[in-house]
Amino acid sequence: MGNNQAGATAGRAATRVVALVGPAGTGKTSLAEALLFSSGATSRQGSVEAGSSVGDASPEARARGGSTEINLMHFDYMGDHFALVELPGGTGFAADGLAALQSADLALVVIDPAPERAMLAEPVLRRLDDLGVPHAIFVNKIEHARAGTIHSLISELQPMSREPLALRQIPIREGDQVTGYVDLALERAYRYRPGKESERVEIPGELAALEKEDRTHLLETLADFDDALMEALLMDEVPDRATVMADLAADTAGNKVVPVILGSALSDGGVHRLLKLLRHEAPSPSAAAERMGVRGGGALHVFKIANGGAMGRLVLGRVLGEAIAEGDELVVEGNSERSGSLFFVQGEKTAKQAAAAPGDVVAVAKVEGARTGMMLGRKGAALAAPPEVTYPARNAAIAITTRDRKDDVKLSTALHRLCEEDPALEWHQDDASHETILRGINDEHLAVVVGRLQRRYGVAVDSHAPRTAYRESIRKNASVRGRHKKQSGGHGQYGDCVIELRPLERGEGFAFEDKITGGAIPRQYIPAVEAGIRDAMERGPLGFPVVDVAVTLVDGSFHAVDSSELAFRIAGRMAMADALAQAAPYLLEPIVRVTVDTPGGTASKAGSVLSARRGQILGLSPHPEWERWERVEALLPESAVHGLDAELRSLSQGLASFTAEFDHLAELGGKHAEEVVKARAAEAH
Numbered sequence: 001m002g003n004n005q006a007g008a009t010a011g012r013a014a015t016r017v018v019a020l021v022g023p024a025g026t027g028k029t030s031l032a033e034a035l036l037f038s039s040g041a042t043s044r045q046g047s048v049e050a051g052s053s054v055g056d057a058s059p060e061a062r063a064r065g066g067s068t069e070i071n072l073m074h075f076d077y078m079g080d081h082f083a084l085v086e087l088p089g090g091t092g093f094a095a096d097g098l099a100a101l102q103s104a105d106l107a108l109v110v111i112d113p114a115p116e117r118a119m120l121a122e123p124v125l126r127r128l129d130d131l132g133v134p135h136a137i138f139v140n141k142i143e144h145a146r147a148g149t150i151h152s153l154i155s156e157l158q159p160m161s162r163e164p165l166a167l168r169q170i171p172i173r174e175g176d177q178v179t180g181y182v183d184l185a186l187e188r189a190y191r192y193r194p195g196k197e198s199e200r201v202e203i204p205g206e207l208a209a210l211e212k213e214d215r216t217h218l219l220e221t222l223a224d225f226d227d228a229l230m231e232a233l234l235m236d237e238v239p240d241r242a243t244v245m246a247d248l249a250a251d252t253a254g255n256k257v258v259p260v261i262l263g264s265a266l267s268d269g270g271v272h273r274l275l276k277l278l279r280h281e282a283p284s285p286s287a288a289a290e291r292m293g294v295r296g297g298g299a300l301h302v303f304k305i306a307n308g309g310a311m312g313r314l315v316l317g318r319v320l321g322e323a324i325a326e327g328d329e330l331v332v333e334g335n336s337e338r339s340g341s342l343f344f345v346q347g348e349k350t351a352k353q354a355a356a357a358p359g360d361v362v363a364v365a366k367v368e369g370a371r372t373g374m375m376l377g378r379k380g381a382a383l384a385a386p387p388e389v390t391y392p393a394r395n396a397a398i399a400i401t402t403r404d405r406k407d408d409v410k411l412s413t414a415l416h417r418l419c420e421e422d423p424a425l426e427w428h429q430d431d432a433s434h435e436t437i438l439r440g441i442n443d444e445h446l447a448v449v450v451g452r453l454q455r456r457y458g459v460a461v462d463s464h465a466p467r468t469a470y471r472e473s474i475r476k477n478a479s480v481r482g483r484h485k486k487q488s489g490g491h492g493q494y495g496d497c498v499i500e501l502r503p504l505e506r507g508e509g510f511a512f513e514d515k516i517t518g519g520a521i522p523r524q525y526i527p528a529v530e531a532g533i534r535d536a537m538e539r540g541p542l543g544f545p546v547v548d549v550a551v552t553l554v555d556g557s558f559h560a561v562d563s564s565e566l567a568f569r570i571a572g573r574m575a576m577a578d579a580l581a582q583a584a585p586y587l588l589e590p591i592v593r594v595t596v597d598t599p600g601g602t603a604s605k606a607g608s609v610l611s612a613r614r615g616q617i618l619g620l621s622p623h624p625e626w627e628r629w630e631r632v633e634a635l636l637p638e639s640a641v642h643g644l645d646a647e648l649r650s651l652s653q654g655l656a657s658f659t660a661e662f663d664h665l666a667e668l669g670g671k672h673a674e675e676v677v678k679a680r681a682a683e684a685h
Ligand SMILES: Nc1nc2c(ncn2[C@@H]2O[C@H](COP(=O)(O)OP(=O)(O)O)[C@@H](O)[C@H]2O)c(=O)[nH]1
Pocket: 023, 024, 025, 026, 027, 028, 029, 030, 031, 048, 049, 065, 066, 067, 089, 110, 140, 141, 142, 144, 263, 264, 265, 266, 267
């Protein structure tokens, strides 16, 4: 390791990474603020409302009043070092930080106490189970919890979790406020004291019976993983406190149970208790290293590329295995790259470090080849590929155009940077429509991206719905001669061909057959005729690319001096344009197969939304994995996908999501077709 263990990181215990996850608005940024303040990392507690929190410092997050990207923070508590990674809760930003979540030691799922909003936590609870990341639930805003709702909250949550939930605390109420809690493991009651540790009080008499019952339930949950405890419970013995605490810590770290604790980020309830839980129950980074395939040596798990800060491009990642120092050689896809400066990140502030200790979250300069999700090893590290992250589907697309054409070059550089730092964003130039298409998770996501283009890169764009990839084909056969003849001064032009056009089956594309005999058209000009035919197919009589047709070249004539490739190409194009117009052209529209996953009870509404968009429902079934969820499958015109995401989410508290895949081209007739053709004709050629 040599001089890697330099400076501030020398000798301290490995850093543990806690990911703050959960639905938008449950108080993750506020809780991070409370943790920083309670641990002494900050001297005053900022607030999201006042725009003074350490997290959410980016202009986008401040403007929205909610996180749009991960927030990185760190603090010390009783000699232990912790790094916090807050993941944005909004669906549109959920991709940012999924890689960070993967290599975290413990995830804290921050939720709202209202049972009717429990369902919002389901996607993240499912994902944690898939990733195998140990986690606990923090029920925030507890001061506003309605009386008697904590048990219904647990019954709502339990079906969403593979592991049993272990309720660790029950609330103590005074009037309509929650003012403290009974700790079921310690059998002690506490009253919240803002800014300080809670004060120990007597267990209120009216809670005694409930306390007994809930404690028994907690112990039984733990006993499922501890035979000695099970024995003790069966013998009616009182298990000693140390056993219970040790079981809780081991079962949480081992991802066997999910403890549930209560608190309030704003009024500082239960925050010290939470710090203690993190201290005792967050597993050591060796488990994450193992899960991430780090078998030996030092490695950096890259979880984000950030281009937006004052430092320029930074590679954000977690050190697993041994320490990493500035200037270390890191292997990036087989190439060795020297790491630049290392920084610790506290919100928008960065502090330079000589080295990063095992477990640390660091920002690294340089390492140009690094990409989100990569595991970079120091020379000699033994690494297995980390598990793949599945990102949310991109359900929204817009076409964008620069307000000032001079910005076009800047636009592609900016989009390249934005896509590098956001795995959920994709852009491409559509060949057929010449549009710049941006695809992202939902409208909100794309709106933030468009804002960033303007603010960060100075590129103002307009956006509109992307064009639908209509096609056209023909119903009838046609036989046509195309002749191009021009006599102008010396050298003229002469090309002449006769073609027969007929429809093909759907999906067969294009076929060209040459049946010229006796040299009616010299060999060397035949490819030019075919090229002319293909030219005409780029934009058929209805205005769209032509598919599923066959052309046979049957006859023609040539001129010894005036014929040329160009002349035959023009002749081929003229013949094909005429033939298509005579062959009863009709419009084809792309149909996608849509699979909607939606919470139980909302599937029939989702079905109506699809029907109203000319969808054909194929079926409704229970979700294959998620209890209480349903799946609707339908065929839908691609032109009706724009805006579907927003509509589905509005009927499902934001939870429904869908995937869409091209299925087939279908004939489009009647009024719809007329409108499409008219709109196309009105566009400039
Ligand atoms: N009453 C109450 N409000 C809270 C608490 N924690 C956060 N909030 C408020 O909830 C809103 C969302 O908080 P924020 O931390 O941005 O949530 P995030 O989206 O999960 O990061 C803000 O208006 C906070 O002031 C709490 O413990 N009690």
